[in-house]
Amino acid sequence: MTVPVDAGRRRIEELLEQHEGQVLRRWFEIAGAMSGGHVDRGGAAVPFGEIYQALRRSLGDSHDGSDLRGLLADLSRSRARQGFTPSETANVVFGLKEAVYEIAEADGSPEALRGFVWFSRIVDDHGLFTFETYAAARERIISDQAEQLLELSTPVVKLWEGIVAVPLIGTLDSARTQVVMEKLLQMLVETGSEHAVIDITGVPAVDTQVAQHLLKTVVAARLMGAECVISGIRPQIAHTIVTLGIEFGDIVTKASLADALAHALRQSGVEFVKGRGRRVTVRTEEN
Amino acid sequence: MTSPSELPISGNSDVVLIRQQVRTVAVEVGLSLVDQTKIVTAASELARNALVYAGGGRVRIEIVHNNVRAGLRLTVSDDGPGIPDIDQALVDGWTTGNGLGLGLSGSRRLVDEFDLRSVPGEGTLITVTKWAR
């Protein structure tokens, strides 16, 4: 017995209309069970009703699937952000098949079953689309985070009027050193500073690449009329730099960030006066 | 870690990973802080050369013993173009790229034993060892 595809389609569309309430309820339950009973986990409420309507519109003669794709893309993105797995996300969509199968089976007509095969293929497509948008969203999130981390791990701070500092911490790879260099130069311009302190206390090793980046930064800063001081060169790093044969030329280096700040302050004409002991003034205020 | 481990060098993140791994083993072997930093830096230089000039390679990190002491040995190899003139490459400041030209010559000074073999068109094999004092 063969049933024309069109007849099957029509029957499914009718069933989707007639049993909307039941399908939606079952879909909600099935999707919940599929994602470990946590459909609403993290407030990731799924707009089942909206997706359902958009799906029905996409099946109609207009074939307008853009609303549906938009809703599914939003769903994938928000779920990716909230840390759902890709299967949990796609299962929400696949759950609809089971809900619709139940009404097709109850209907029992050859048209309904034929139509279900057609419907199921469409849902599979949408499920895969969800999977793909999820993966793209996830990648996006990861690369954003990596960038943020890069930015976060290289704070350029203003120490004093005219003095900025960048404390380098951790392993310096090429990408990070590049970011540091750019941020430092930008900060020099923004704050109109003439002194910069690059503190490498937190750097475990300085190889020729890191040294080259440091040297280039110092030269670039000089071109902008600013002087750099490198501080925090620990003994083992100093040994290694000397053995490698790297020369820092006339670049001023200081043991600690505090020494570097004192140096920069002196250079910019700030005078220190050593206090003569402590003086504590207690003042009582009377109204 | 008693069995030698071999790590791939195929990107910048691998160089970072190698540095960390070498540091861990260097601590295990009992190298002083200065010597740890020296061998870590040498590993960084040799791995990056393999990456830059040979498009990648691999490094073997192992603990070795002679009669008196333990040491850390690195074997960095690649299947790149090789180094046509080794003496030239070991001259301070010599570079065919845009580096400082100190990686190879500096690494030789950072370690206790340095062995460089290279066959043009076949690749380069560098073995370095740092002994615990």
Ligand SMILES: Nc1ncnc2c1ncn2[C@@H]1O[C@H](COP(=O)(O)OP(=O)(O)OP(=O)(O)O)[C@@H](O)[C@H]1O
């Ligand atoms: N694995 C390799 N395969 C082919 N050529 C190499 C390899 N390692 C080094 N060389 C050659 O030897 C030269 C010197 O290497 P060296 O590491 O001393 O300097 P560099 O890499 O140019 O600069 P840097 O000071 O940043 O390391 C390189 O410019 C390159 O031509």
Ligand SMILES: [Mg+2]
């Ligand atoms: Mg090099």
